[in-house]
Amino acid sequence: MKVLEIRGVKKKLGKKEIIKGIDLSVSEGEIFGFLGPNGAGKTTTIRMLVGLIAPNEGDISICGYNVEKEKEKALKNVGAVVENPELYNYLSGRENLMQIARIRGVSKEEIQNLIEIVGLKDRINDKVKKYSLGMKQRLGLAAALIGDPKLLILDEPTNGLDPSGIMDFREVVKKSAKEKGMAVFISSHILSEVQTLCDRVAFIDKGVIKSVEEIHDNVVKTELESLTLMVSKDKNKALEMLRSLEWIQKAVINEEEIHLIVKTGSTNNILRHLIEKDIEVEEIFKNRKGLEQRYMELVEGGVR
Incomplete structure (x- = not known):
């Protein structure tokens, strides 16, 4: 009711x-x-x-x-x-x-x-x-x-x-x-x-x-999630490629890291494309899946 x-x-x-x-x-x-x-x-x-x-x-x-x-x-x-x-x-x-x-x-x-x-x-x-x-x-x-x-x-x-x-x-x-x-x-x-x-x-x-x-x-069930990616070199090349992918809503460089807002469940596809472009991935991990991250995405306009 x-x-x-x-x-x-x-x-x-x-x-x-x-x-x-x-x-x-x-x-x-x-x-x-x-x-x-x-x-x-x-x-x-x-x-x-x-x-x-x-x-x-x-x-x-x-x-x-x-x-x-x-x-x-x-x-x-x-x-x-x-x-x-x-x-x-x-x-x-x-x-x-x-x-x-x-x-x-x-x-x-x-x-x-x-x-x-x-x-x-x-x-x-x-x-x-x-x-x-x-x-x-x-x-x-x-x-x-x-x-x-x-x-x-x-x-x-x-x-x-x-x-x-x-x-x-x-x-x-x-x-x-x-x-x-x-x-x-x-x-x-x-x-x-x-x-x-x-x-x-x-x-x-x-x-x-x-x-x-x-x-x-x-855990907040969302259509989008936040990832942090570190590559060994060519951050700008990686950023350009990432921005061309359909699963990526937002990609920005912050010091040595690339911060991503992506469609939930698309991590494997993103990694596959990086490997195909000979971009060496040192580390990739999901950020907070709680309300704080979702609040930032929706109200503050995305990752900082």
């Missing part, structure tokens, strides 16, 4: 077009990453998802309900931590959660369970004004999980968390997605965390989705 569907969404702020027509969907039980540089349109997209602003064109649906036309029904299925969690600093952590629990008709037992899940049981009765940023993030996550929402939206959720908190957060999100069938939409600058956590990831830049790709066993 598609929990979240974004179709043809565009958004202007003033005269500037921030989102230029994006299409996305997130399924039940899926953890979906949303990556891009500052100013790419991530926060604007998330603000539209939670109904804070409306798109100029296109539709956003949550569990089949249009966010703009059926806001109450759509957002009833959503839990969110957008930017800094909205909390009452003069109340305790428990009192903050109980305010939401009363609105959503959730029992004290469920609230206590969430408190233990996010690791706040020793400080839950303290005033929120005494909380660290990481503790506020934990409390915000607990608040977002009240009532088992169908869609959990998280904007920089590990901000302020120490390594232990990040690991705890990861387990809570994975458990919510896999055991409860919750769809998770997460925007983060920590690429390694997204790679560890997510099933799919979208790369957005300048308001346009550059690519949506799957992650398996912490």
